[in-house]
Amino acid sequence: MGCEVCKPVLLADLGNPDARLRPFETVSKVLKDMSPQDVVGAIVESGLRGRGGAGFPTGVKWQIVAAEDSEEKYIVANGAEGEPGCFKDRLLMRELPHQLVAGMIIAAYAVGASKGYVYIHHEAQDCMDAVQGAIDDARRLGCLGGNVGGIGFSFDLQVHVAGIGYVAGEETAVLQFIEGKPPKPRAKPPYPTTHGLWGKPTLVNNIETLSNVLVIMRDGVEFFKSLGTPDTTGTILVSLNGVKKPGVYEVPAGVTLRDVIYKCGGGPLGKIRGVIPGGYASAFLSPDDLDVTLEFGAMKTKGSHLGAANIHVFDESQCMVEATRKFMRFFAAETCGQCFPCRKGTRDFLQMTLEVERCQAPADWESGIKAVFDLTGRKTICGLDKAAGGVMRSAMKLFADEFHEHIKHSNCCHVCNGNSGEMPDVKEARG
């Protein structure tokens, strides 16, 4: 999909069968002309930041794995993509799998990995088939297997079906699942870069991150940097929801949220009430914040996150208490239950939002919710409860009127008017 703001780079060859095998030409060139150290240096210089959510500098991660002295190293492409509304990794895997596989081969060469896994959402059979086809092509062309490029570099790759659930996409849960254990996060440190699969150094990167590696190697570091801003180089694939033309769009980092919503998405469905710019682990932005740019740093200064650029626009037709409750239901359903603050806190957030939604909030609701924020402020393994707290806190601030109407006046707000759609019973939420 395209508009005046879009800049197809990762998606440049979408629908072009003639370009299918071209990424392997870049692989051959890199293996011939560059040392592993040169490749790591180029990724550092490119400023690429991870597209899986945290925006961690990719080059720094690669340097750590490359520096580890180990006979066995692994690389994992994280395509779990379990967040509702996020579809960009599936687009890349289904439509441009050769670009991903080529990026992984280059990454493996750079850090010294001999085995890789592409971890794909369990329902995305089309992606598994496409990636497997690209792996087969790479093997046929001598880009996978033993002595790749005639330089003694050996690397092989296989598809791995992801564990079920949102948390199964957290990097240590990914490792656990590939090792044959339940897909639950494990405590960090140690980090996967030094103690990953079977205790060996492992590079875990997102599908979009690894696809960008091919772009950097093919088009050059300077070209990649020229696409975005010093804070966030390159393009960003956004998954845009709640607009007239929802879908996945590729834009240069640094464009405004307003341009993405209005120019790419054709505008909101009604007057905007709030925007979630970076998926379930970000926080609501107000309609006054639409000029914020799509950069990791800029989003942070607004108290939110760019995350995996999973954008959700909420308009005036929606009761924002109900919308918040739906987020809380997601977190309460997805917690893996290992950490007490998360197991209890996500459930309490849901129960307390339900009470507000149903105009059944007790008089001491405010002190109750403060206690939940205190509980979820404690240390947990992967911080899912912090993500729930971030959405909850921003909703209470931004939609304070609606929360107050529901709490103080025992009255549903002007939007839902006592009819905010399907509502499970509070007891049901308590479980």
Ligand SMILES: Cc1cc2nc3c(=O)[nH]c(=O)nc-3n(C[C@H](O)[C@H](O)[C@H](O)COP(=O)(O)O)c2cc1C
């Ligand atoms: C609960 C949770 C779910 C996550 N799900 C995904 C996911 O589906 N895909 C992904 O790439 N990263 C996901 N992440 C982030 C990964 O842990 C990890 O940071 C990422 O794969 C690293 O790749 P990057 O540096 O290229 O962004 C998730 C993190 C958390 C805490």
Ligand code: SF4
């Ligand atoms: S924070 Fe929540 S989801 Fe993450 S490991 Fe702990 S209990 Fe599981």
